[in-house]
Amino acid sequence: MKKVLIVETNVEKYGDSYEATGLWLGEAAEFVDELNKAGVxxxxxxxxxxxxxxxPRSMKYIDGSIMKIYSNRDFIVPEAVTTPHYTTVTSAQAEYIDDLITRATEIESGSVKPYEDNMLKIVGENRKLTLDMRALDDSIYSDIDSDKLNQVVANVFQIYQENDEKKSTQMIFSDQSVPYKYRNSQTYNLDGTINTFSAYDEIKxxxxxxxxxxxxxxxIHEATDKNKEAMMRDMRTGKIRVLIGSTSKAGTGLNVQDKLIAVHHLDVPWRPSDITQRNGRIIRQGNENPLVQIHFYITKGSMDSFLWQTQEVKKNFIE
Known part of the structure; x- marks a missing residue:
């Protein structure tokens, strides 16, 4: 079966001018119409x-047949509204961050050896604490020591209720603290005991x-070669309303956009392309929702803001 990849423009203006440009609607619609007739x-x-x-100039030349094609949801890319959500650090998070700053100072001064402590380890621990303190140690910390997951749950549930009649769906992305049942290796608390906390399990x-x-x-970790397509079909029809996954497992290769109304980013992926891949699950043709939501969750006073800013700088540099 032949398949054509159609690359559309993102350019809205000519260079630095204010003159608008973009996709010439008639040409694109007529091309799609010919593909449909040919069964491609x-x-x-x-x-x-x-x-x-x-x-905007192409709108002068449209007719009913063009608008019929344009109105097909397989032709339209939904518009996305991005909303950042901020939580303040708790006393437990603030205390741990102060300790990380002290450790970073010692590393920079050379008073500790790289095998004793290093910046990569500090960044890793900071990523965990901004998600939930229990990701660091579930024997010491509890639900009251972090607030990000509570905020995510509240927003997901509100969107669920608001769109219950349409059976709209949502995706939650986190590259950390995956379901305990599906871990490839154990994580440990500060005292060496096994850490069984999972942000996935907690949210559910x-x-x-x-x-x-x-x-x-x-x-998404439940998906196998045998049941993956059935799971994706259940997402497309609204039988599954909330899908939680990581960038590597859910960021590519999933056609679940049909009823997708919101995407939630719990953590910061390492590469700008990872964010694009995540958002690509919802901002694509075939979505019945003309307006969709993208939510970012940031713990103020932590490295969250810095890491998101770093991603934006990387993205602008690449572009």
């Missing part, structure tokens, strides 16, 4: 992903406690 499958992409502007338990049926919340 196709998919749309754009260099930056997401919103594709329409050249809290959503179920609020009233979402357990079978409507799934982890």
């Amino acid at each position: 499958q196709y998919d749309f992409v754009s260099p930056k992903g997401g919103y594709v502007p329409i050249d 338990a809290k959503l179920v406690a609020r009233g979402i049926p357990e079978q409507e919340i799934r982890f």
